[in-house]
Amino acid sequence: MTAEASHELTVVGGGLAGSEAAWQAAQLGVRVRLCEMRPANRSPVHVTDSLAELVCSNSFKAKSLENGPGLLKEEMILLDSLILDSALKNEVPAGAALAVDRNRFAETITQRVASHPNIELVREEIKTLPPGPVIIATGPLTSPDMTEILIRLTQGKFLYFFDAISPIVETPSINMEKCFKASRWQQGEGDYINCPMTKEEYYAFIDTLLKAEAVPLKPFEKPLYFEGCLPIEEMARRGPDTLAFGPMKPVGLMDPHTGHRPFAVVQLRPEDPYGQLHNIVGFQTKLKYPEQTRVFRTIPGLEGAQFARHGSVHRNTFINSPLVLKPHLELRGKAGVFVAGQLVGVEGYIESAAMGLIAGINAARLLRNDPPAVPPPTTAIGALIQYITTSDPKHFQPMNINYGLLPPLFESSGKRHLHRREIADRALEHMKIWKNQTLPERQPESKAV
Numbered sequence: 365m366t367a368e369a370s371h372e373l374t375v376v377g378g379g380l381a382g383s384e385a386a387w388q389a390a391q392l393g394v395r396v397r398l399c400e401m402r403p404a405n406r407s408p409v410h411v412t413d414s415l416a417e418l419v420c421s422n423s424f425k426a427k428s429l430e431n432g433p434g435l436l437k438e439e440m441i442l443l444d445s446l447i448l449d450s451a452l453k454n455e456v457p458a459g460a461a462l463a464v465d466r467n468r469f470a471e472t473i474t475q476r477v478a479s480h481p482n483i484e485l486v487r488e489e490i491k492t493l494p495p496g497p498v499i500i501a502t503g504p505l506t507s508p509d510m511t512e513i514l515i516r517l518t519q520g521k522f523l524y525f526f527d528a529i530s531p532i533v534e535t536p537s538i539n540m541e542k543c544f545k546a547s548r549w550q551q552g553e554g555d556y557i558n559c560p561m562t563k564e565e566y567y568a569f570i571d572t573l574l575k576a577e578a579v580p581l582k583p584f585e586k587p588l589y590f591e592g593c594l595p596i597e598e599m600a601r602r603g604p605d606t607l608a609f610g611p612m613k614p615v616g617l618m619d620p621h622t623g624h625r626p627f628a629v630v631q632l633r634p635e636d637p638y639g640q641l642h643n644i645v646g647f648q649t650k651l652k653y654p655e656q657t658r659v660f661r662t663i664p665g666l667e668g669a670q671f672a673r674h675g676s677v678h679r680n681t682f683i684n685s686p687l688v689l690k691p692h693l694e695l696r697g698k699a700g701v702f703v704a705g706q707l708v709g710v711e712g713y714i715e716s717a718a719m720g721l722i723a724g725i726n727a728a729r730l731l732r733n734d735p736p737a738v739p740p741p742t743t744a745i746g747a748l749i750q751y752i753t754t755s756d757p758k759h760f761q762p763m764n765i766n767y768g769l770l771p772p773l774f775e776s777s778g779k780r781h782l783h784r785r786e787i788a789d790r791a792l793e794h795m796k797i798w799k800n801q802t803l804p805e806r807q808p809e810s811k812a813v
């Protein structure tokens with residue numbers, strides 16, 4: 365039997381997403397070939413030979429259902445996630461967060477994947493697109509040959525090599541007594557929220573920004589700043605007025621509170637279909653997260669800002685999912701080619717693993733001639749998929765899970781229900797229904813392996 369004939373599905377990349385994808389498909393009875401290029405080749409950040417290596421922090425973020433990551437983890441546990449189950453088996457104390465012993469966690473996954481009767485683990489770098497159904501899960505530091513393949517699969521223009529992520533603020537935390545809604549030159553329906561600044565406020569902000577602490581660049585990120593995605597603090601370093609003539613220029617805007625054009629403005633653009641999130645336009649940054657909170661809360665109107673996503677600028681690899689990806693994570697126009705993990709434009713370990721989970725289930729469904737299946741947008745996984753596949757492709761940047769992506773609940777009075785616990789209960793209820801409809805035949809791991 366040839367290597368191709370011995371399996372039905374190839375998964376490229378044995379990281380968080382690829383390991384989860386291979387596991388999910390194998391648990392549904394599919395014979396999987398999982399290809400991982402380590403140890404022969406390693407990205408600049410991987411140091412071990414284990415599958416699902418955590419390249420930086422050992423935290424899977426908050427456990428509480430009051431937080432987006434808490435809900436996402438609960439849904440993944442419900443869907444029998446390999447990554448979550450192995451994380452819980454190797455948990456170390458970390459207060460309100462789920463943190464793991466990184467070596468034991470990765471060794472557990474390697475052992476479980478390698479001993480699964482439906483998975484063949486192959487230590488090989490993939491340099492050409494394998495035949496048959498395939499899941500590409502090669503991560504933020506995809507190998508050069510696989511990058512070439514992705515460039516071709518995305519028509520040569522919908523693959524990106526760095527991200528430029530601006531912070532996102534929860535809309536109710538913006539003080540509209542200081543801010544105003546308007547688009548420049550009164551174009552459109554005044555979609556932007558504008559935080560106006562006087563001359564004194566602007567120069568005080570620049571001073572605070574320049575003194576704030578940033579995350580140092582990693583050696584493999586150095587060329588990044590030549591590619592036109594300067595962090596806001598780097599722009600400010602070029603001269604005190606650079607931002608006033610750049611992302612903070614006030615032209616075409618009149619502050620209705622004063623009747624004057626402000627000296628500078630910070631503009632926030634709506635980020636989600638429900639109006640729950642606003643993105644601080646042009647504020648991609650390398651500042652440390654607590655520094656972002658401190659510095660950006662000095663902006664008039666953002667004193668009480670709650671951040672759903674902090675900003676960053678990373679070396680990354682991701683596709684323009686709104687243009688090229690279907691909600692079940694198969695590429696448009698490339699039947700049988702699925703993409704998973706950080707490549708689809710999500711940020712973080714659990715978000716990436718969740719995308720592996722959905723790709724694995726859907727690749728198995730394709731092989732069984734079942735229709736694609738995606739959790740509803742009222743769930744954390746469904747909301748994340750809705751975001752990456754329906755956002756404005758012009759401004760598409762990677763996203764982490766947060767409650768602003770989930771549809772709000774309304775009280776009988778028409779007021780938005782702000783209790784996250786009830787949104788979480790709805791999500792888990794809907795996920796249980798989806799699981800029963802989509803995976804009725806699945807057995808617990810102990811019986812399947």
Ligand SMILES: Cc1cc2nc3c(=O)[nH]c(=O)nc-3n(C[C@H](O)[C@H](O)[C@H](O)COP(=O)(O)OP(=O)(O)OC[C@H]3O[C@@H](n4cnc5c(N)ncnc54)[C@H](O)[C@@H]3O)c2cc1C
Nearest residue numbers: 377379380381401420421490502503507705706712713716
């Ligand atoms: C420097 C850095 C720090 C980070 N810190 C954090 C953090 O603290 N917290 C957090 O939540 N997220 C962090 N992330 C993001 C995190 O790495 C990803 O969210 C997550 O690992 C993505 O999972 P993945 O499966 O998509 O990719 P990965 O986990 O990177 O897995 C991809 C796998 O594919 C393999 N591979 C690549 N090309 C080929 C090929 N051609 N053939 C075969 N195998 C191949 C790689 O060796 C790797 O094992 C960080 C990322 C970077 C780069």
